[in-house]
Amino acid sequence: MKNPSIDQWIQHFMATDPPRSKSVVMTVFGDSIAPHGGAVWLGSLIELLAPFGISDRLVRTSIFRLADEGWLEARRDGRSSLYTLTDSGLRRI
Numbered sequence: 001m002k003n004p005s006i007d008q009w010i011q012h013f014m015a016t017d018p019p020r021s022k023s024v025v026m027t028v029f030g031d032s033i034a035p036h037g038g039a040v041w042l043g044s045l046i047e048l049l050a051p052f053g054i055s056d057r058l059v060r061t062s063i064f065r066l067a068d069e070g071w072l073e074a075r076r077d078g079r080s081s082l083y084t085l086t087d088s089g090l091r092r093i
Contacts, residue, residue: 014053021054021062026071029085030093039084 028048033040040048042063046056054062063083066072071089075082085093 021049021058022066024049024052024054025059025062025066026093029072029089034085034090034093038090039082042081042083045083 025045028045029040042060045063046059049059050056063072063074066089067074067083070086071092072083073086075084
């Protein structure tokens with residue numbers, strides 16, 4: 001690509017080397033969620049990540065694995081789940 005615009009560069013990058021969903025989830029937690037209350041409903045996170053091409057199934061899988069690895073913890077409220085960083089996860093990011 002010769003002198004691509006930033007949009008073209010992003011499209012090219014996303015097509016050739018898309019970010020891993022767990023990385024995107026942790027970036028969102030570290031940059032946006034932690035500084036603004038620190039918790040997010042799973043459904044809201046799914047909506048937030050949809051424009052990045054991350055399906056609801058992939059978000060759920062990523063969240064489950066991050067919780068299993070000790071990065072996140074869940075609090076159930078009926079059928080909904082609220083996710084927060086664990087103390088260890090917060091220190092690591």
